[in-house]
Amino acid sequence: RRGSDELLLCGGGAARLAETSVVRDAELLVAVEAEEPRPGPGDRPPLPLVRLASAVEPEWLLDLMPERLAERTEVRFDARAGRVEEISTLSWDGLVLHESRKPATGPEAERVLAEAAQAAGPAAFCDPEELAAWRARVAFAARYLEDLPPVDDDAVRAALAELCRGRRSLGELRSAEGGGLVGWLRARLEPRQRAAVERLAPERVEVNGRRLRVMWEPGREPWVESRLQDFFGLAEGPRVGDGRVPLVLHLLAPSRRPVQVTTDLAGFWERHYPKVRRELMRRYPKHAWPENPRTAGGTATRSRRTS
Incomplete structure (x- = not known):
């Protein structure tokens, strides 16, 4: 029974129990008399109508026709609950008589969870920007470290499968200790490879006492952004790759609007700063804009301009 008057049939399909049927509350029944109603013009075919039925006790099926009973246990992912379950069913000719569910464990549960996780995609289990940054950092470091394995799609899938070990739900994957998916990557x-990535492609660099976040993006050279004043006192900008590669500098005005983008800080001081200085002095007169930025101290706070 699937409701007050809808019936599930052995072998698949459904039927409707007539309102005139005396048998109303039985969990199992056999259709003694049924008919196929004719659909109206343009209507969908209606369900077969069972006019006469007889109740069946579950024990009768066990005693009289045990060969048509089947027990089955399988591990399935419940998309609604977001977890893997072990489902045990007892059926008769394909009609489920009894079903029980419990949390699934073991290799099969891990495999099923991994399939569901792959279908959800890596972005469901980590910050996409964090994953992209790690992939870009490893790709950059691999320029100088030949045996560094790439963080390609296969590596991400493998890490996601490893993350599923001992877990039963997508929620557990999202809250996994150790940094989640990126942590597993x-x-x-x-250890020496991780240390090399941190050295060659660091997350942050220090500029005049400030630790600036390095922006790592696939297909782009690494870059940082900070106020122009934070670079006062520097002859050149910070580098990565053991000093081989200058970072792209996004130099900002006090309002955080871009002033210049360059990898050549020395050239900017020499060729462009004098003009930029005049404009900044006009727009931001309460800030210090020294004539020689190479010897001025970098500042991360507002200061009054002195003559």
């Missing part, structure tokens, strides 16, 4: 590297 880090852990797949040898």
Whole structure:
């Protein structure tokens, strides 16, 4: 029974129990008399109508026709609950008589969870920007470290499968200790390889006492942004790759609007700063804009301009 008057049939399909049927409350029944109603013009075919039925006790099926009973246990992902379950069913000719569910464990549960996780995609289990940054950092470091494995799609899938070990739900994957998916990708590297990535492609660099976040994006050279004043006192900008590669500098006005984008800080001081200085002095007269920025101290706070 699937409701007050809808019936599930052995072998598949459904039927409707007539309102005139005396048998109304039985969980199982056999259709003694049924008919196929004719659909109206343009209507969908209606369900077969069972006019006469007889109640069946479950024990009768066990005693009289046990060969048509089947027990089955399978591990399935419940998309609604977001978890893997072990489902046990007892059916007769394909009609489920009893079903029980419990949390699934073991290799099969991990495999099913991994399939569901792959279908959801890596972005469901980490910050996409964090994942993209890690992939870009490893790709950059690989220029100088030949045995550094790439963080390609296969590596991400493998890390996601490893993350599923001992877990039963997508929620557990999202809250996994150790940094989640990106943490597992880090852990797949040898300690010396992780140290090399941190050295060659750091997350942050220090500029006049301030630690600036390095922006790592696939297909772009690494870059940082900060106020122009924070670079006062520097002859050149920070570098990565053990000093081989200058960072792209996004130099900002006090309002955080861009002033210049360059990898050549020395050239900017020499060729462009004098003109930029005049404009900044006009727009931001309460800030210090020294004539020689190479020897001036960098500042991260507002200061009054002195003559």
